Amino acid sequence: MFTLPGQALSLEASRASLELSALGDFEPSNESAEVLPADRAGATLRFPAQTQAVQARLAASGDRYAGYAERRSDSGLDLLLWPDRATAVLASSGYPGRRGGQALGFAPSSSTLVVAGGDDALKTEAIVGTLRWSATTGAAERGGVGAGGLNQPRAFATVTPFGDGFLVAGGQKPVDGVPEAELELHGTAELLGGSAELLPLQYTRTHHAAVALADGRTLLVGGRTKVGSVSVAQYQLELVDPKSLRASVGDAITPRIDPVVLTLSDGRLFVGGGTLLGGSLSTPVGEWLSADARLDSTPLSPEVPPRFDRGFVAMPGGGVLAVGGCEDRLPSSDADAEACQQCRTGCPPLDGWDAWWIASDGAADRVSLEGVSTPHPVLVAGSDGSPWLVASEPLSPDIPRLFRFDPWAVRFEPADGPSDLRLPRAGLPALSLAPDTFVWVDDVDVGGELLGLRLGARSRFTRDVALVLSSDPEDPERPAHLVPTRAPDERTTYDGGLTLADPELTVLVTDTDYADVRIALTVATSALPRVQLNGLALGGDDCPWPEGDARGGDAEQPTVVRRGARAQLRYHGARSAPCPVDDGRLTVGLVAGPRPSVVKQLEIFRDATAF
Known part of the structure; x- marks a missing residue:
């Protein structure tokens, strides 16, 4: 267990009780919770063998801390305690420097944040400097000239996970007193901490955006480029492959300087915002790309x-x-x-x-x-x-x-x-590491700081109890941990029960995903909703609810049981034939059927009985 720099536990907190919960694809038991003194080292935790993550909570004299970490090997895990709703200084005294222009990138697979380059042209360590920060230990490692820094000075570049490391792409060479339009633009990328060899790109570009695709390639989007000595807004997408270490030209989209690119929950990409070279706004406001970066017609x-x-x-x-x-x-x-x-x-x-x-x-x-x-x-x-x-x-x-x-x-x-x-x-640059957790660079007189803030600890393995029945603790007019996929109207309402009458809207269980799972509903209407696993809605024509004749007890609960690539619907004592569903981890949601339904409770169990 680790604490953030400058956030060491007080004497009282170090003597307080640390509450640990094992999370994974299993139901809680006496073996999935431990309470230990915070200062106890070398404790053996008797958690279930299938534990995939651990959540920690600690409270003492008004100070609260929380931590979460996922298991990456059989050797255990490192867990970092964050102060609850308190800004923490993650790195200071030197790089990341002032004047912004730093590139930020995060690799969830290694829980590593990278900060690279910057626009403080008067300080060499700011324009070639790098910072690696571990989200599991809080440790920061700086690189500079000849020691883990950039091979070229770069401001307004991008950083993305790339193979086993990070790719720093594009940007401009900061020179004090030279107008930005006259600065040298980079048409190269480099592997951070790897070979000193530069990877040629198809185009120079700065003030662009970048994202790592699901297949490992890095997509470069928009920015300002030069054709000869003439600056233009870039419209050509570019892809860099970590296997071949080569860049290739992608589709043409709307030219955008300083765009935003987002990876959406349905796998697609959204590109939005930005301006043209003359400063006018790019239109349309946004456009979509497929998961492999092809132009989408939405x-x-x-x-x-x-x-x-x-x-x-x-x-x-x-x-x-x-x-x-x-x-x-x-x-x-x-x-x-x-x-x-x-x-x-x-x-x-x-x-x-x-x-x-x-x-x-x-x-x-x-x-x-x-x-x-x-x-x-x-x-x-x-x-x-x-x-x-x-x-x-x-x-x-x-x-x-x-x-x-x-x-x-x-x-x-x-x-x-x-x-x-x-x-x-x-x-100034800011980046989300996970929902409710983000970091940013602050431009202060001492030379720049990397700050962080954690506002929650909900995770993919969180256990939810009595969904729908439970309202949000801070807003009783809102159900806890449920979200509509678009702005709801009078057909989708919550008043202690969830009314579903809009077949175009899905109410999703937020942030979590599941392997084998059992989903039980309590419904106040004869009409039943459809249960959505990823994009597949069960309970419709292709996989209907069964028509049994049993009444009372658990038979009244419409239930979906998912094991592997099959799901079965159960109701009134009857069972449907197994229906095909996606293999792998699934999200859960509710959709209206042909007639309005009212759901009073939704229970999700991270287990599944045999068909």
Whole structure:
């Protein structure tokens, strides 16, 4: 067990009890929980052999800590305790430097964060420096000239997991006093910590975006490039293969400088935002790519207007949340000109700050931003389908505040937390490591800091009890750990029971996935909902609920049992023939059937009886 730098446990906390829970594809038992003194070393934990993750909690004198780690080998695991809702300094005193421009990338497989390069042209260690930070131990390792640093000075490059390491791609060479348009752009990439040999790219590019695809390749998106000495906005996608170490040209999309690229829960990619070379906004606001980076034909609703500095974050069910940003217009009066000063480009929208919930099919619903000012929002992923937003209140635009999205009310609400909580600032790099956990670079006088904040500990192996019956602890009008895949209307409601009447909307169990599983429903209507495993809805024509004649007890509970690539439906004492489902881990959701249904409780057990 480890603590963050500067966050060592107090004497009282070190003597407190550490609560440990074993998680995995099994039901809890006396063997899956341990309570130990926090300062006890070398303890043998008698957890089940199939334990796949461990969650830790510790509380003492008002201080609370939480940790979570997944098992990667038979040798055990390292677990890092984070302070609850308190900003932590992960690295300081030297690199990452000032003036932004750093590239951030995270590899979940190794729990390693990398920070590379930067725009502080007067400090060599800032423009070729690197930082590796372990999310399992909290240890930080810096690289510099001739010792683990970059082979070339790079600002506004990208970092992605690549094979067993990381790929740093593109960027520009910082030179103090030289206009950005005249800077040398990099048409190369390099393997961090690997060979000094540079990998040639097909194009130079800076201020671009990058993402690691499921097949291991890195996709480069947009940015500014040069044709000869002329700068242009890049429209050509580019893919870099870790096996061949070669770059190839992909599809053509809308030109975008400073775009955002997101990996969605349905496997596709969303590319949004950005500008053209002259500073005008790229349109359409966003577009989709397939999982292998081919252009997708999904059209985005024209209701979503383009904005400077708009934020984007992925939502469950393949959706996207687009928030805030400034309108491309000139001031209309002296008073308006003063209001426009809060924007880096453009002015506040004439009809108010806007946000949109974009569904997987491109349809969009407006999201309320009442009481929130969003000229340059910072959006980060959150659990329960509730991303976090760093913005401000209209009467105090210079004070950053933390808000959270409520998908059932389709609005942002102020989040609980200390009033002096340090938060990410607009224009500086920030990155989500996991839902509710994010890091960012802060531009301070001492030379830059890497900061982190953890706001929750929900995970893929979390055990949920009495779903639907249980409401959110902070909002009784919202069900705990359930989220609709698009903005709900009067056909999908919650009042202690979940009414389902919209067949186009799925209510998902958030953040978790399952191997063999048993799903039991308590339903208040004769009509039954459909149970969705990944994208397959069971209970419809292809795999209907059985028509038995038993009544009472467990026979009244519609139940789905999934083992491997088959699932069976059970109801009224009858059992369906096994239905084919996806192999591997599955998500769980509920969908309306032909007639409205009311679900009173949803129970999910991480086991499955034989067919």
